[in-house]
Structure formats: structure tokens, C-alpha cells
Amino acid sequence: MRSPTLPAASRSVVDATVLPRLIRIGPNLCVAAFTLMKLLPARFMLDRAEQRGDLKPGTTVLETSSGTFALGLAMVCRLRGYPLVIVGDPAIDPALCRRLGELGAQVEICTEPSPNGGFQQARLDRLAELRSRYPDHYVPGQYHNPDNPNAYAAVAEQIAETVGAVDCLVGPVGSGGSTGGTAAFLRLLQPRMRLIGVDTSPSTIFGQADGPRVVRGLGNSLVPPNVSHDAYDEVHWAGPAEVCRATRELHARHALFMGPTSGASFLVARWYAERNPGSQVVAFLPDEGHRYQETVYRDEWLAERGLLDVPATASPRTVTDPGDAVGGWARMLWRRRSLDDALREARQGRGTALGEVR
Secondary structure (H helix, E strand, O other), X not given: OOOOOOOOOOOOHHHHHOOOEEEEEEOOEEEEEOOEOOHHXXXXXXXXXXXXXXXXXXXXXXXXXXXHHHHHHHHHXXXXXXXXXXXXXXXXXXXHHHHHHHOOOEEEEOXXXXXXXHHHHHHHHHHHHHHHHOOOEEOOOOOOOOHHHHOOXXXXXHHHHHOOOOOEEEEEOOOOHHXXXXXXXXXXXXXXXXXXXXXXXXXXXXXXOXXXXXXXXXXXXXXXXXXXXXXXXXXXXXXXXXXXXXHHHHHHHHOOOEOHHHHHHXXXXXXXHHHOOOOOEEEEEOEEOHHHOOOOOOHHHHXXXXXXXXXXXXOOEEOOOHHHHOOOOEEEEOOOOOHHHHHHHHHHHHHHHHHHHO
């Protein structure tokens, strides 16, 4: 009997895990489950920098990140031999710091937030200082580099070939690369496809005032230039209790051991899929749950933050102003508007309502 032909081995762990696994978890709901989503733009950005001649042997890569983009860069830089300096903040957990160090990255921690822009701005300010220290450097710049959203053309192609026509794409919004980039490519085939962005409160990305956040990986103190606000049909702000419950339910019910950004995406995608049974929904699950075993997956941690016994919320409340979405789970029909237009219309609506009350 002839042995079956086996697929060729991947050249590296990066090549083997850069794309998601597409898994159907409901009649009209598929998930794109990544081992580490940020590995894709990290590799793509370095590929393009090498092609342009911006990145050569010996060039130091400098970047600001306190999460999975740092890990993605560290993996690629280690395999390609580039020195890497990551500027982070106290949100980097000890396990991630150890992994970055073992991969050869130097980690610099900003211990104080900037008065305007919080830790994100403090990290950017420190990054600017480091650029003068390393004359031969390259900064990927996940928040503004168009190679970030462009990296997701490969995911759009994978989804189109595997799932077919998609009516609604749901995903968390951080740098804006994954949801905006994938939607832009899928809409070349399906211009009417809905895009739902998932954030948490308080976060500046969709027009709220900045503030402390419980959920890691969601929310931002600055508005990244890569967020194409006019790509989104709808925005949800998921509260920490709903996010943590959905994250653990994703594991308990579907054996998908993922992080809280995945839980937030699952929460919203399941809600939308159940209410639109004729629509094919795809949800992004950005990373696995190993970093969160002592937080989201631990009852004691949830109890300390008052999140363990919060009554379940079956659906979001609908708001017309991002400021009214703070606290719990809320949604706003964004209608592919710019951030300025959405906020201006929200202010006008509030002014009209106040006039009617008077």
C-alpha cells in the first residue's frame, strides 16, 4: 500500500501558526482562532521592511507594546537575528517578560503614565528617545503602519476560500489592523458585509474619555491612526464581567482556551448570530488563554474585582452616544461614519433631547 503524501513541513513555528484555525461553533457562526494573531502583522511588517531595504542585518527593531505584538515581534526577530527593544509598561505580566527575555528581546518599562495619553503616550515618548540611541533602527509602528491592516489580506483569502460568503465580521479593536484590514479585503467581494468592532469601557478608540480598564488587550488611551472608523457598521463596548464570563464559556462549551479579547468577540458574535439566523458570521479570536490562567480563569481574581457573581446579561443596551456606553455591555449603530461625524451627531442628538426635556 502506498503511503499518503504528507504536506511539507513548515520552515518555522511562525510559518506554522501565523494563520488562524477556522472552526464552526454554531449553525451560522465560525471563529477564526489564532494561536497569536499579532504574529501575522509582525512577520508581514518585517517582510515589507526587508523588501524596502529599511531592515538589514544588524538593524535594531524598536517598538512599543505591552502585549502580544511584542511577543510576535520577538519570535520573528529571534528567528531572523535582529536585535529587539520593546518599550512597555507595568501591564506586561512577568510571564510575558520572561518569554521576551528568553527570545533575546530587551524590555524597557515605563513606570509612570503621561498626563495626556496615559501609558501609551509615555511609551511613545520613550520610543522617541531610543531612536536617537540606536542610529540604525527600524520601528514597525503597529498603530500607524499601513502594513498592519494589509497583513490581513491572507486571512481574508483564507476565510473567503473556506467559509464562503460572510455577512458579518466581528472582532476586537486595538490597533485597528485585524478587523479593518480583513473587512477591506472581504468587501472587495461583498461590499455590504457588516463589520462589528468590539471595545471595552472606558476607551478613547470610539470616542469615550480615557480611564482605567480591567480587561487586558481591549481599549486604548489614544486613537490609533490605523483604526478606520468609517469601516464599522456597529460598535460594542463589552463590560469586564460579560467578557470574563464569555471567555470561560468559550472554553467550557467549545474547548477553545482563549484570552479575554476572544471572549469579548465571542460574546458579541454569538448575540448577533442568534438574532440573525440567516447571516453567516465570522468572529476573530486573537490569542490563547495561557497568559490569563491566574486572572480571567481564576475565581479568586474575579471575586477580588467583584466580577464573579455579576448577573449574566443576555443582550446589550443600545446607545446613541459613546459616553453613555460606559458600564456593562452596550452597542451603538456606527453606520460607517468617521469618529468626528459620529461624535458630532451624538452631541447634536443630546442637545435636541435636552431641548425637548426643557
